[in-house]
Amino acid sequence: xxxxxxxxxxxxxxxxxxxxxxxxxxxxxxxxxxxxxxxxxxxxxxxxxxxxxxxxxxxxxxxxxxxxxxxxxxxxxxxxxxxxxxxxx
Numbered sequence: 001x002x003x004x005x006x007x008x009x010x011x012x013x014x015x016x017x018x019x020x021x022x023x024x025x026x027x028x029x030x031x032x033x034x035x036x037x038x039x040x041x042x043x044x045x046x047x048x049x050x051x052x053x054x055x056x057x058x059x060x061x062x063x064x065x066x067x068x069x070x071x072x073x074x075x076x077x078x079x080x081x082x083x084x085x086x087x088x089x
Contacts, residue, residue: 008039008079016071019086027069031086034065038081060084 012020020028034048043050048063062070072085 008042008081010035010039010073011076011080011082013082013084016083016086023086027088030069031065031071034063034069034071035083038063043081062087 020031023031037045038048041048043061043063050061050063053060053062058074060072060074062072064070069086069088071083072087073081073083076082
């Protein structure tokens, strides 16, 4: 049996890149760790707690960087994921 790992390519919207640049170092590190986990393991990885939101414009997904920090994204072509927004509650 052979298992093939799919690696994703993350693309950040300009707004997200600005949000990341403005974050304190500790918060940015949490997001970077989650992005690395996402790329290597995919959105179904349990600790990311990924959820789908259905909208008229298409599906938007959210995944967790921590219990209080989430990032929102959508599928692009192939293995491309576009991160569209960062949020915390």
